Amino acid sequence: MxxxxxxxxxxxxxxxxxxxxxxxxxxxxxxxxxxxxxxxxxxxxxxxxxxxxxxxxxxxxxxxxxxxxxxxxxxxxxxxxxxxxxxxxxxxxxxxxxxxxxxxxxxxxxxxxxxxxxxxxxxxxxxxxxxxxxxxxxxxxxxxxxxxxxxxxxxxxxxxxxxxxxxxxxxxxxxxRQSGRLHVAVVGPIYGGSLPIARYAVTALEALGHRVSWIDHSVHRSSYDALGTYREARHSQIMQGRLAEILSLSTITRLAEDPPDLVLAIAQAPLTLAVLEHLRKKKFLTAMWFVENYRHLTYWQQLASGYDYWFVIQQGACLEAFTRAGARFVGYLPMAADPAVHKPLVLTKAERTEYGADVSFVGAGYPNRRALLPRWLSDEWTFRLWGNEWEGADDLASVLQRGGARIDAETCAKVFNASAVNLNLHSCGGDRLDPDADFVNPRTFELAACGAFQLSDERSLFPDLFTDQEVVRFRSVEDVPTLIRTWLKDPDRRRAVAEAARRRVLRDHTYEHRMKKLLTSIGVRQPDRIGSLLRGDREAGILAARAGFVPELSKLLRQFPPGQRVELKDVAAGIRATGAGRELKREELLVLLLDSYRAETRDLV
Amino acid sequence: MRRALMVQLARLGDLLQTVPAITAITAADPALEVDLLCPAPLAPIGRMLPGIATVLEWDGVVWNHCAKATGSGLQSEHLQDAERRIRMLAPRQYDCAYVLNQHPRALLAGALLARAMIGPRREGPLGGQLTPWAAYIREVAVTGRGRQVHLADALCGICGVQPSGRLAALRRASCALPGEWDEIGQSEGRWVGLIVGAGDVERVVPLDTWRQWIIRFLEQDPRGRVVLIGQEKERGGQLIDLLPPSVLGRLWDVTGRTSLTELAEVLVRCHRVIGSDTGPLHLAAALGVAVIGIYFARARVHQTGPYGSGHLIWQAGETRENMPMAAGSIRPIRWPIEETVAALVEGRIGRSEGWTVWDSHCDRWGAYYSEANHSPTPPYEREALWRNMCSVVR
The missing domain is CATH 3.40.50 (Rossmann fold)
Structure with a gap:
């Protein structure tokens, strides 16, 4: 004292x-x-x-x-x-x-x-x-x-x-207060569950008004598959790895041709550590949305130090593990839904017949699902199983639809809409409920966005995302038949719960919400780069007003529409377009001089 | 007093190629005060150039930072800062800038620092039309075919003057070299500076070739000494590793550890300098040291050979006098080891398969090269080009 x-x-x-x-x-x-x-x-x-x-x-x-x-x-x-x-x-x-x-x-x-x-x-x-x-x-x-x-x-x-x-x-x-526009390059995977997420992220960023360069590696899927057909698995692995390296270099080339403010990779994007380090040297800002279970897919350990920002769908130990592995920043960014894709549908009678059931499950045949779903078949309700990788699941053969073919997002939405009770069982190895039940899968948000009723296994991260009145959860395998029975009998309550879930998704859990949060998280940590762009500090009107006491610069900036984002290169391009054959003003010469150095800093390839 | 600024923002070799232009400009107007704008790291050499009053140092790193600062949005402060830096370089504008690079930033620097500009473009930094001599240099760079006007003389043309026909020596005060390097050139015997690397990868002579060359030279000249020169310290070390211990006592390695002033001192202490890196070769030539140039890849003797008299150049490719050079990159199939050693030790110049050998000369139209063992014949085409250009320029 x-x-x-x-x-x-x-x-x-x-x-x-x-x-x-x-x-x-x-x-x-x-x-x-x-x-x-x-x-x-x-x-x-x-x-x-x-x-x-x-x-x-x-x-x-x-x-x-x-x-x-x-x-x-x-x-x-x-x-x-x-x-x-x-x-x-x-x-x-x-x-x-x-x-x-x-x-x-x-x-x-x-x-x-x-x-x-x-x-x-x-x-x-x-x-x-x-x-x-x-x-x-x-x-x-x-x-x-x-x-x-x-x-x-x-x-x-x-x-x-x-x-x-x-x-x-x-x-x-x-x-x-976000009003500014960014240029974001979204780097997607060659294939897999994160591919649609990448597309949703692209749509969301565009809807928020940002310019997006979509680096879509799924166009190389057939080549990737072809390289997986060697007799020896080792050869396939090596060749597919080499293709991924080439695609990593191809990404750099795309980035060099049209440098973005932010490179946003979605899980499984083929970017190697060497390429990420090269990008950092060249002052590119990189982020990864790792929409995977970090315990199952562990390649993040090799890449942790490569990205400037990691966003993950788990918390607690996951955040600590990434930090220990060398990640500079790790933030929690849960999954979401795209209401333009996952929405309530008015189905025809034929569609109801084709896709409808008392109980449905959509998803791939992970071990726990193979073990548990047969226990939830019953004569009391009809059951339909959709999705792929169910080979050898004989006790589910009678309910498996389309011979276990993969179904697209549009069909998923029809199934969700046509089913009275949608089961949502998070995947894991073993024959039980997920013992590390933390993250909430995309299916939860998609079902909710469809206004479909779901019974989901409990997850520790549920409380921040949905209440019990929005998504009904089960904590043991034995509870499920009773819950199905109860909810099948009560369509009004089912509808009320499903509508509440949809309202919640629209309020808090769309990909636009996620992208906004992701960009703001980066903006808060990069106030001079992403932050200033998000604030709209680089719009011509704002820049021109600030340049008031250098009238020539103000004049140069007022040539652009007030809301247009303007960079040094844009002003320089404007001068180049009109400057040949006339005497340049001093400010114009200085802009061109600075721009000649700016161009050098992004010499990437 | 009228003031002029030479703007040369390229590399060491290009800076030294500017000397004939400076000489010619100051000879044409002795009352003109001539300053030089060059990259900051080359300023020590800039200060050695004859006829230069003051050297302005262009710091590319600082300008890079200034450009990066605009990444947070172009603001008036950025332009004010840039203007302040220009004013710090030269508080008063020059009457005229002679811009010797076609790079936009050299043109922009010239336009900012001087009221008028003489250079490669007709209508200022954004002008699309090249001046005749700039067009000539561009054509030579694209086609690889020289009309036997040396680049340094073409730079005189860009400045609107004719070459004086002689290379004015650099102004340099001798300096002590650190430690054991001070022995370089002090004992009797023939000291040869060997440039181990080259700025451009395709111009690098293989290490094994230099290994053979050193062994052969030291065998042929029992009192000979070799000094390894260049920026590539690692390469110098690798070369030493390849050599037998018996020669190491006659070898000095200064690669990667000399300042430009020290490099100049090392070069003047050598009797001859051999190599393929035109930067140090031009520096040696400008310091009055006879050089042996190994020209291949895209290097062409008639365009960028060592300026002045008394230099020898081995040019890859079967080019004969008055015949056009092949375009593109020439990769030698063998290296003239025996031949260059013989020329150095015995003064004997023999035939070299896959190479032609040239002597350097100077006359009133500038530098030219004639085949060794032949009486020097200035190429007619060069004079014709000058006469033609002079009439166009005037």
Whole structure:
């Protein structure tokens, strides 16, 4: 308590309520001790919040690393309070024209910090953000300056939930203001379950107004299959691997021809680590939406360090595993549905006859499904099984449709719409329900978007996505027949649940929602690149207004429609188109000169 | 006093090819103050060029950063920063810029730094039409066929002057070399600088060829010494690994460790310099050291041979005097090891299968090359081209 009054006195004029909150808080969340170097340091629940040896030196190192990213004019927002050594170090080297703010999730921690040591003049120059996560996010969302989030991990982890909530709220606030257009290159797989997801992502990005370059590798499927026909499996594997390498290089060539702001790969996209590293060297921003179960497909371990951003459909251990493997950023981005594809349908009588049943299941023949589905056949209801990879499932042969052929999305939607109860059993090995039941599969969202009733196995990530009133879940194999029986008897309740699920999907779970969240997550971390594009900072009208005091530049920019995104290359192309044979103005010469260097930075192939 | 700026933003060899143009311009107008704009890393050589008052250093790395900064949206600050950098280079505009590259950034730099521009394009940086001498250089670059006007002389043409017919020596103060390198050239015997690499991969002489060459030369000249020169330190090390220990005491390796000033010092301490990398070859020639050029791939003696008199050039391909050179890249089927060693040690120039050998000369129309062992005959075509161009230009 020696220093607290003295330290807070300077803030009393500007933020009196904050000072009062700190003073009246309990404090004592941190345990103080002396570092080897002599200055005070702290622990919380036995874990060090600052270095036990030299907290100032550690803070300087952290601050210098942050400074590399933090650009002039950005508002730096520090997450993690501790004893504020890191904030002090950052304040000492902050870029000119930039402001620094610190999020205070709990006034008690601030009290500990202010009590521990005397603070300098920097203490009154910092903005202190306190209150609920929502209130702070709204405050930050209202700023016109770009935001740069700077996380001091050892201290931030003490209030991890608060920070998560804040980031979510901030993303929402920023995404509501998204008006700018990006150029996103979406790199899809050669084949597989992630291929339709890639297409949905493309559609969603376009619907959000972004320009999309769709690098569709599914056109190479037949070649890939042909290379899989060698007698020896090893040969097939080698040759298919080589094709994937070629496609990786082909992707680079496409990117070089029309450089995007962001390369978004969808799981199984053929991009090698070497190519990803080359892209990073050339300053391309890359992201991967890994729409797979990370426990089953493990190639992400080799690629973790290659992408700038990973988005995964699992949480907890999955996020930790990616971070351990070298991922720079991992975010949770669950699956979704495309309401243009998965929607309520008015079916003809013939279609109802062809696709309808009391109970249906659509999906591939994974071991647990082969073991469990026969247990849910009954004389009490009709059952139809759709999908492929059911070879040898003799006890399901009587209900298997179309001889186990793969069905397309349109047919799926008809089946969903025509069935009274759609079973949704997440895949896994073994003969039981998935023991690691965490992520929610695309089928859940697609059924919901169709306004179809479903019975799904329980997943730990369900509560954030759907309530019990939106998707009915079963927790044991034995419960399923009873649930089927119950719900078959009650079409009105089925309809009510299904409609609620559809409303939820339309409100929260479309691919447009996902793409918006993905871009905002990147934008928050790249305020100078993706962030500024999303804010519309590169639209001709905004740029022209800012260039007011250089009239010639303003004039150059006003030649473009106000809402059009304009880059240096566009202005340079405009000058080139009209400049031959006339004397160029000085500003035009400078634009052309800068552009001659810009062109060099993307010399990729 | 009128002020002019030579703009040369290309590589070392190109910078040295500018010397005849500077000489001719200053001879034509002795009152003209001539400065040079060159890439910052080449500034030490720029300062050696005769007739240059001040060297302006063009820092490509900084300009790259400026261009990258616009990635966050083109703003007035970016142009103001660019303008500030131009003003820092030259607070006052020059009366005239002589631009010697066709690259847009050289033209733009010229247009920004000077009120008038003489260069490869007729109507400023975006003009589509080339001036006659620029068109000539472009045609030579595309077809590979020279009309026997050397590139350095064609640059004089671009500047609207005729070559003086002599190569003014570089201005250079001798300097000490670090450590054991200071022994280079100090003891008696024939010191040969051997350029181990080349900027362009297809112009690289195989290491085994250089291995054989060194062994053969040191056998033929018991007092001979070899200095390995060039930027490729690894290549220098690999070459040493290939050589028998018995020759290592007569070998110095300075590859990859010399500044340009030190490189110039090493070159002047050698009696001859041999290699295929035209940058250091031109530097040696400009420093007055006789060179043996090994020209193949896309290198053509008549276009970019070492300037001045007394140099020998082995040119791959069966080209004879007054015959056009083959276009495209020429890959030798054998290397003139014995022949170049014999020329160096005995002064004897014999036939070389797959190669022609040329002596360098200079006259009032600039540089020319005649077949070795023949009396020098200036090519008629060169004079005709100059006369024709002069009438067009004037």
């Amino acid at each position: 020696t220093y607290v009054r003295e330290n807070l006195e300077g803030l009393r004029k500007t933020v009196p309520a904050f000072v009062e909150a700190v003073m009246s808080s309990a404090g004592n969340r941190l345990s103080m001790s002396s570092s080897r170097e002599g200055s005070v340091t702290a622990t919380c629940d036995g874990q060090w919040v600052h270095s036990a040896y030299d907290p100032r030196k550690e803070a300087r190192t952290w601050a210098e690393a942050q400074r590399c990213e933090w650009k002039e004019g950005e508002l730096g927002i520090v997450l993690g309070v501790g004893l504020l050594y890191h904030v002090e170090a950052l304040a000492a080297i902050k870029p000119s024209g930039s402001r620094l703010a610190v999020v205070i999730p709990d006034p008690s921690i601030m009290k500990d910090a202010a009590s521990a040591r005397p603070m300098g003049a920097w203490f009154t120059d910092v903005e202190w953000l306190w209150g609920s996560a929502q209130a702070i996010a709204e405050q930050l969302g209202a700023y016109s300056t770009p935001l740069r989030v700077l996380t001091y991990g050892p201290a931030a982890r003490l209030d991890a939930e608060f920070h998560e909530e804040l980031e979510d709220a901030l993303r929402r606030a920023v995404s509501e």
